[in-house]
Amino acid sequence: MHELSIAQEIFSIVQQNVDKENLNSVKNVKVKIGKLSNILPDSLLFCFDAIKTDTSLKNSELIINQTPVVVECSDCKSDSEIEPPVFTCPKCSGINIKMTGGSELIVEEIELNDIIPEVK
Numbered sequence: 880m881h882e883l884s885i886a887q888e889i890f891s892i893v894q895q896n897v898d899k900e901n902l903n904s905v906k907n908v909k910v911k912i913g914k915l916s917n918i919l920p921d922s923l924l925f926c927f928d929a930i931k932t933d934t935s936l937k938n939s940e941l942i943i944n945q946t947p948v949v950v951e952c953s954d955c956k957s958d959s960e961i962e963p964p965v966f967t968c969p970k971c972s973g974i975n976i977k978m979t980g981g982s983e984l985i986v987e988e989i990e991l992n993d994i995i996p997e998v999k
């Protein structure tokens with residue numbers, strides 16, 4: 880399954896960016912997924928939840944933010960968001976467009992619970 884390897888990838892990105900002793904205080908992981916990346920958010924959530932069980936990330940939550948498909952039109956020189964399967968420029972209806980966004984997968988933010996400082 881495609882989403883399973885992506886969930887594992889996100890998982891290892893979190894592990895690389897958060898100190899081991901703080902992993903259990905990861906509250907949520909925010910990811911950006913382009914609409915054209917062929918990733919099903921529900922399926923990715925399901926895989927992430929399945930992987931996190933029995934790990935120090937079991938209390939964390941995956942938050943998926945789907946980003947639109949953005950194109951650059953070489954006729955009217957504008958950047959616009961489009962709604963697939965329509966692949967024409969929304970401003971001038973031109974077909975000379977180049978995709979500049981919509982297939983990305985980015986781990987945007989890893990949020991930790993507030994760590995209560997030890998009272999000395």
Ligand SMILES: [Zn+2]
Binds near residue numbers: 970
């Ligand atoms: Zn245009």
